[in-house]
Amino acid sequence: MKQDLYGPKWHNTKDLWNDPDNRVEYVLEWIDPEEEEDNYYSAKAWIQNERSAIVDLLLDSSRTEINAQDTFGISPLHITARSEDLTASMFQKLIDRGADISLCTTENKTSLHFAIMKRNVIAVSNLLMLGADPMAEDVNGLNTLHYAAQIRHLQILQDLWTTIPDFQMEAFVESKDNEGKNALHHLLSKHGVVEIPVARYLLERCKGIDSLDSTGMSPVAFYLSATVIFSHKDDQNLLDLLFSYGADTSFKTPEVLGLVHLVGTSRRCSVGVLQTLAKWDIDLRSLDTQGRTVLHHSAIRGTLVEDVLHFLCHDIKLSVDLRDMHGKTALDYALEKQQEDHNPDLFDSGRWIRAEKLLRGVEMEA
Numbered sequence: 001m002k003q004d005l006y007g008p009k010w011h012n013t014k015d016l017w018n019d020p021d022n023r024v025e026y027v028l029e030w031i032d033p034e035e036e037e038d039n040y041y042s043a044k045a046w047i048q049n050e051r052s053a054i055v056d057l058l059l060d061s062s063r064t065e066i067n068a069q070d071t072f073g074i075s076p077l078h079i080t081a082r083s084e085d086l087t088a089s090m091f092q093k094l095i096d097r098g099a100d101i102s103l104c105t106t107e108n109k110t111s112l113h114f115a116i117m118k119r120n121v122i123a124v125s126n127l128l129m130l131g132a133d134p135m136a137e138d139v140n141g142l143n144t145l146h147y148a149a150q151i152r153h154l155q156i157l158q159d160l161w162t163t164i165p166d167f168q169m170e171a172f173v174e175s176k177d178n179e180g181k182n183a184l185h186h187l188l189s190k191h192g193v194v195e196i197p198v199a200r201y202l203l204e205r206c207k208g209i210d211s212l213d214s215t216g217m218s219p220v221a222f223y224l225s226a227t228v229i230f231s232h233k234d235d236q237n238l239l240d241l242l243f244s245y246g247a248d249t250s251f252k253t254p255e256v257l258g259l260v261h262l263v264g265t266s267r268r269c270s271v272g273v274l275q276t277l278a279k280w281d282i283d284l285r286s287l288d289t290q291g292r293t294v295l296h297h298s299a300i301r302g303t304l305v306e307d308v309l310h311f312l313c314h315d316i317k318l319s320v321d322l323r324d325m326h327g328k329t330a331l332d333y334a335l336e337k338q339q340e341d342h343n344p345d346l347f348d349s350g351r352w353i354r355a356e357k358l359l360r361g362v363e364m365e366a
Helices: 024-030 037-060 076-081 084-096 111-117 121-129 144-151 154-163 166-173 183-188 196-203 219-224 235-244 259-264 271-279 294-301 306-315 330-339 351-365
Strands: none
Touching (some): 037 084, 111 121, 121 154, 144 154, 183 219, 196 235, 219 235, 219 259, 294 330, 294 351, 306 351
16 A cells, blocks of 8 residues: 555565565656556556555455554554545545554554645545544644644635534634644745635634744744745735734744844745735834844845835835944845855855845945
């Protein structure tokens, strides 16, 4: 089923069970799917059929341990829960043979956790109907709500909500992991697009929009400072929604950075996002305790782009010549960052060169 194995190691002996070259799928390495498409897919189908036949033989044997776990605590039901194809063909067979839905891995993850992480709606529904515990926490204190918020899957969130009994509902919606993060933290702290219907569904039910995690960060603060590749057109709409549900516009980090400073550190920084902050009376010209503006922070992180710089300088009237308490301008920081040793694999390693050129261009205009 799993196509790889993690069993006990044999001392001083190569463990052939853990050798990937011994998998039957290894034959596919010798077939070019582009030049021999028919052969490739027929071989793949044959392998799948043979695997299914072997699994059926094992399931038919009374000597097969249906709840056997590998060295990571992963059981056959865990494997099935993370694959829609296996759920369709194997799930009920395992249940009929007595598979334990509450079995946990070494990280205390249940099959329900696996199903949610892999967006396997069918497995989630089946496990919930069989009585799987949505409140079960893994080793990091994450429960099913946190995982569902991370993957931003509306149907799975709805399935969880209809399953939780009334007497557990308050504890469920207010639950936090070991780092103090609630469902809204998990929804907003990951990269990628957060769809408005998913955000609204959680905001209507979770009251922790201003809850702080163990580092003193709110869900909105996580969102604005998240590591993303580029801004998205829906960022400003989501931000507007978060503020309409009561997100604190005066939030400060433990380092006393405001939301406008945080957005300068992220590629979410766009004219639309800045305009939304201004719409909710957040001062885009505000200084942090070091005397730095959003321009300084954007130069330090290399997130500065042309239209944002034009907006801040021409519309908001921020000066590129403004010096912080250390006597440095945004351009000074961009030049400093260029001189640092960076990982050669760093994404967009030319970001500070770009920031320098943009800032010098404004200086020349002045």
